Amino acid sequence: MDLQKINWKLFVTDPSPASPDIFFRVFNTWIPNSPEVFIDVADYSHVQDGPLTALIGYDEDYWLDAADRRLGLLYNRRTPMDGTNADKLSATLQSVLRAAKRLEDDAAFKGKLKFRTDELLFIVNDRALAPNTRETFEAVRPDIERAVGHLFGNSPKLDHLADPRRRFSVKITG
Numbered sequence: 001m002d003l004q005k006i007n008w009k010l011f012v013t014d015p016s017p018a019s020p021d022i023f024f025r026v027f028n029t030w031i032p033n034s035p036e037v038f039i040d041v042a043d044y045s046h047v048q049d050g051p052l053t054a055l056i057g058y059d060e061d062y063w064l065d066a067a068d069r070r071l072g073l074l075y076n077r078r079t080p081m082d083g084t085n086a087d088k089l090s091a092t093l094q095s096v097l098r099a100a101k102r103l104e105d106d107a108a109f110k111g112k113l114k115f116r117t118d119e120l121l122f123i124v125n126d127r128a129l130a131p132n133t134r135e136t137f138e139a140v141r142p143d144i145e146r147a148v149g150h151l152f153g154n155s156p157k158l159d160h161l162a163d164p165r166r167r168f169s170v171k172i173t174g
Helices: 020-030 085-105 134-152
Strands: 006-012 038-043 051-057 060-065 072-077 115-124 157-160 168-173
Touching (some): 006 085, 072 115, 085 115, 134 168
């Protein structure tokens, strides 16, 4: 299985500083000041239990996301990547971690925005390639463990969220 369309979600510790309006303003500053090619920022705050603010890029998107009533930073890899699955998972995870650090350091949040370091969510946004089954989980598990090993040590807890209505999703805690 050649994983593509990789998503990661980092959860905020406290939702109060994570205003969609502030994210909108901050994401707009990323368009001219990033090595990535970002195209637009969109306001989805009218959507219930889903994305609130989107930074749309050529290769990747970042979202302030409230899916499942849990606020966080959602990373979406749009374009295909070369390499092993473990390489792609590590590279995309590093991208979302860098973005989270950039957000935490942004003066607009006045030092109050923080992301959890003990939990994250991994999603494959392709139901045809990665159906939400036990077989997919067993195939991808070693690559996830390798990718998150530097964050959670050698024994991260992986919980496959096996609801067939969801995209393939794994909650990772440590």
